[in-house]
Amino acid sequence: MDWDKLRVFHAVADAGSLTHAGDKLHLSQSAVSRQVRALEESLNATLFHRHARGLILTEQGELLFDATNAMTKRLDAASARIRDSEEEVFGDLRVTTTIGFGTLWLAPRLPKLYEQYPDLSVDLMLEERVLDLPMREADVAIRMKEPSQADLIRKRLMSVRMQAFASPGYLDANAALNTPEDLQNHRLICQNVNATQVGASATLVQSLMTHDVKSLLTVNNYFGVLQGVLHDLGVGILPDYVTQDFPDLVRVLPEVESAEVPVFLAYPEELRQSKRISAFRDFVQEEIISYRKQLRDQQKT
Template sequence: MDWDKLRIFHAVAEAGSLTHAGETLGLSQSAVSRQIGALEAQLNVTLFHRHARGLILTEQGELLFRTAREIFSRLAVAEAMIADSKDKPTGELCVTTTVAFGTIWLAPRLKEFIELYPDLRIEMVVDDRELDLSMREADVAIRMWKPTQADLVYRKLITVHNHVYASVDYVTRHGAPQTIEDLDNHALIVYGEEAPAHFNNINWLLEIGSPDRPRAPVLTVNNVYGVMQAVASGLGIAALPDYMVEGNPRIVRVLPNIDGPSFDTFLVYPEELRNTKRLAVFRDFLLRKVADWHY
């Protein structure tokens, strides 16, 4: 099988479009189409169903795509190990975590890491969905839950605690609640109906002290970073992870005697990358940052 054609097929299958694959590969749409047609002729099968909205893999195409993904994944590992055979960690490291944790906690700490290891290129992907590390959608993840896949290595990072917060502006205008019952008379902001299943009772603020008659929120947001921004604007009160308000002068803790649910965060990576230098230095850096961070 022609290697160049397989590479182009892999790009088209991932993109679902000849045009988008061509942009990634630096080829024209017609050139990509010719290569796919030639591969289909060589294999004597149809690899894609073509329709107005894009391309869909046929059954034979799915089989070839799964094989191609595995091949390119193994090649990426080999490339990383070759790069790690040098004295200094080099190459690329793709790190993924949630939007809130990546934006607020991780991103500000990457400057120091990049200065320590200038030959490493970091790609940070913030996404509240779980990227597939086994299929190399990322190299390493910081997750808000313990992984269940047997081929993934994980290590606990920090325990995240949740408390009740409001903005200085909100407290100035409406006062701070003094008791749990006072929450009945305040504007509450919560995550929303599609809260991640990994989090236990993420909207506990609606029920605490009133389990039989949950409070009605003034706003629901399906991203905790959005909840924090709404709180900072002065809209209302919300339960937030403590790390999100660290150093934010606009947000203050209210009901200081009330503790919300806590959860552990984990550094997660594929077993095959365990001994690579680029991952080892990133892991050690994060563990130092965690040891120095208390909130």
């Protein structure tokens, strides 16, 4: 099959529109249409259902799109490896992690990474869904459990525990909070136990809910939980690393703590020699070392 026609087909399938594909490829709509029609004739198959709102892939089109999608990802991987043969650290780096870790821990530290590597472009993809690294949905991942996908290099970075925190303002304005039973006089801010999250956090929240909590605010990520706590709304269940960047938070109910949650960094085996990956990995490890040192210093005081 003609690669130029496949490239045009892939762009149309991805965009769902001849016009949008043409804009991306810098071709006219009529040129795109001719290429698609020629490909359909060569395959003796209809690849798109056409309707007023755009284009929908037929069953045959879905099969071809799966193939061109895989080809594109393989080409991206090859391109990345070729770029990484250079000495300089530059280019695009797609990093995926959870919304909580990405917003509360990683993003505030990225200025240091850019200071070291100003030509690096980071695409930070924050979502709870585990992206497929071998299929190049992302280059590197930081996850709250050990990745199970094959052909990945993985490194345990640190451990996290979920704990209870409140603001000084909230504690001054509300009833005493000495035991979990006192939560019946307070508002609990946490992730919904049915939301996608680590099991240790859901287990902790479920146990706290047995204490007849007076009021509840649930948020689908820890960034939202933190905002509620900072604005004096209640007692929040948050990862312990928030104390580094938000030292005014007060840990309450010291006996309230989740099981240990491991944090792993992972990337595909084929990117083992990637200088972009190495630079990011080393940066994260240095920040973890700094975090641990600060934690030890806080514990001494």
